[in-house]
Amino acid sequence: MQLSDFDFDLPDSLIATRPARPRSAARLLVAEGDRITDAVVRDLPSFLRAGDRLILNDTRVIPARLTGTRSRHGPEGATEARIEVTLLEPRPGGLWTALVKPLKKLAGGEVIRFSDDLSARMQGRDEDRAILEFNLAGKDFDEALARAGAMPLPPYIERRRAPDAQDREDYQTVWARRPGAVAAPTASLHFDDLLLDGLRAAGIGMTYVTLHVGAGTFLPVKVNDVTRHRMHAEWGEVSEAAAGEIEATRRAGGRIIPVGTTALRLIETAGQGGEMLPWSGDTDIFIYPGFRFRMTDALMTNFHLPKSTLMMLVSALMGPERIRRIYAHAITERYRFFSYGDASLLVPER
Numbered sequence: 418m419q420l421s422d423f424d425f426d427l428p429d430s431l432i433a434t435r436p437a438r439p440r441s442a443a444r445l446l447v448a449e450g451d452r453i454t455d456a457v458v459r460d461l462p463s464f465l466r467a468g469d470r471l472i473l474n475d476t477r478v479i480p481a482r483l484t485g486t487r488s489r490h491g492p493e494g495a496t497e498a499r500i501e502v503t504l505l506e507p508r509p510g511g512l513w514t515a516l517v518k519p520l521k522k523l524a525g526g527e528v529i530r531f532s533d534d535l536s537a538r539m540q541g542r543d544e545d546r547a548i549l550e551f552n553l554a555g556k557d558f559d560e561a562l563a564r565a566g567a568m569p570l571p572p573y574i575e576r577r578r579a580p581d582a583q584d585r586e587d588y589q590t591v592w593a594r595r596p597g598a599v600a601a602p603t604a605s606l607h608f609d610d611l612l613l614d615g616l617r618a619a620g621i622g623m624t625y626v627t628l629h630v631g632a633g634t635f636l637p638v639k640v641n642d643v644t645r646h647r648m649h650a651e652w653g654e655v656s657e658a659a660a661g662e663i664e665a666t667r668r669a670g671g672r673i674i675p676v677g678t679t680a681l682r683l684i685e686t687a688g689q690g691g692e693m694l695p696w697s698g699d700t701d702i703f704i705y706p707g708f709r710f711r712m713t714d715a716l717m718t719n720f721h722l723p724k725s726t727l728m729m730l731v732s733a734l735m736g737p738e739r740i741r742r743i744y745a746h747a748i749t750e751r752y753r754f755f756s757y758g759d760a761s762l763l764v765p766e767r
Contacts, residue, residue, distance in 0.1 A: 418643050418706065422737065423728040425744055433753035434577050436587050441612040444752055444759040448735065448743045450766040455750060458607045458760055459615070461717070467620030468671035470663065471717075472680045474602040475625040477593035479504065480566030482580065485531035487523055498522045500529045502537070503569055504599060505546065505632050506652075511554050512540060516632065517547040535561040559596070569599050569632070571756050573722075587757070597629035597652070603756040604677035604718045622671070624662045628653035628683045628700070638724060643705055648726065653683040654697035663693040663712070672714035678727050681713050688712040705729040706737055715764040720747055720754040735765050 437443035441459040449464075456464070481504040486497050500523060503516040517523055523539050529549075530536045535558075537549040553561050568584040590605040591613075616623065633649025640646050655663075663673060663684065675681040682704065687696035688711050703726065716734055721727035732740045743761070752759045 420638055420641050420643055420724050423643070423725070423732060424723045425741070425748075427723060427748065427754060431748065431751060431754045431758075432573055432577070433755060433758040434574050435583075436606060436757040437753075437759070439611070440591075440607050440609040443607050445607075446743065446747055446750075446752060446759070446761040447764070448739070448761060449764040451739065451742075453743065453746050459612055461612065461762065462615045462619035462621060464762055465616075465619065465621050465674070466672065468622070468666065468669060470622035470624055470666040470671055470673055471616070472663070472673060472675040472684055473590075473592060473605060473608075473623055473625050474628050474630075474677055474680045474683070475590075475592055475594040476598040476602060476627050476629050476679075477596040478568060478589055478598045478601050478630075479596050480562055480585070481505075481569045481599040482567040483531045483535075483562075483565060484567075485529040485536070487527055487529050489527065502529065502531075502547075502549070503632060506599075506629075507597075508548070511550060513537075513549050513551065514543060514546045515549050516545075520545070520547060523547065532561065532565040535565050571600065573755060574757065592625065594625075595627050595629075597627075599632050600630040601756065602628070602630060602677040602679045604760055606757070607760050608676075622662065622666060624659045626653065626655050626659050626680060626683055628679045630679050638726060643729060646703065646726065648701040648703040650699040650701040651679075651682075652697075652699055653679075653686070655683060655687045655693070655695055657695040660687070660693045660695045663688075667693070673712055674715045674717060675713060676717045678716070678718055678730050681716055681718075681730070684712045685710065703729075704733050706733045708733045710734065714767070715762065717760060717762050719756065719758055719760055720744070720752060722755065731763060735763050 443458045445456045445458045447454040483502040501518045505514045537551045540550050541548045567580040568588045570580050588601050629652050631651045686700040686702045
């Protein structure tokens with residue numbers, strides 16, 4: 418299974434840099450086996466059945482993109498360097514791993530100042546990542562980060578425009594609760610209160626789980642034989658209440674439909690034994706064609722990058738040939754792609 422098997426040509430004009438407004442006005446491609454229907458996200462309840470259950474990721478994106486300065490005093494006098502930081506994940510003892518640009522301009526022990534009240538000391542390196550210790554912790558850190566940080570938009574958006582104040586709302590789900598993600602569960606960005614009310618009225622259940630999406634979701638696959646790729650780990654949790662709701666739906670004959678690949682990867686991790694059980698920890702599950710889905714009956718997701726692990730996941734769910742036809746249809750009909758783009762509802766034949 419080669420990386421080229423998951424490639425396709427995408428016109429740059431189809432890469433969305435802003436979301437649809439209102440959120441549920443985005444387009445929705447519904448693929449039920451070989452049948453494709455062009456719809457709108459607000460139509461979602463009509464494609465589901467009473468008793469189905471959506472699985473929603475309640476992670477909250479933190480403003481993880483920071484810009485600061487490093488000051489240094491040497492024989493040539495005082496010098497400053499602009500330092501860009503993207504927080505990746507917290508570590509014990511108040512430390513954070515982070516991507517730093519340019520990392521070579523930062524030595525151990527040096528301090529980056531991001532604002533009057535927020536700074537971080539370089540404590541070491543972990544391969545190509547920096548280990549930073551901030552001057553604040555807890556609520557004080559959260560409040561200072563909210564003032565100094567920007568939303569960590571995906572690279573394919575940042576190449577076209579800089580993050581702005583609107584992204585603080587746009588790049589966050591309406592039910593975001595548990596801070597810790599550095600990328601949004603983007604299929605969930607299409608939901609608004611009107612759509613949620615319509616789903617409840619149609620008898621659709623909703624269960625919240627947590628998976629803190631990491632920056633590794635944007636890392637390219639660097640091996641030609643995709644089976645040799647190793648996924649980044651992300652922390653997730655399925656609570657006892659969530660596991661119970663999912664199992665009750667399965668026993669009653671309802672379908673389990675994760676909204677987004679993050680929710681799918683989490684429930685497939687927790688349900689590998691064939692039963693949904695409470696679970697928490699790091700998951701690095703890698704889903705590609707040949708994977709046996711135990712919990713997932715359908716998936717709502719956005720349109721993904723060529724040669725990405727997410728293209729491999731949807732190919733595993735629908736079959737490689739079918740997903741190629743679905744994506745060809747999406748390109749012909751000019752669906753908008755990636756994080757701020759349109760959505761698909763993928764229902765495999767069972």
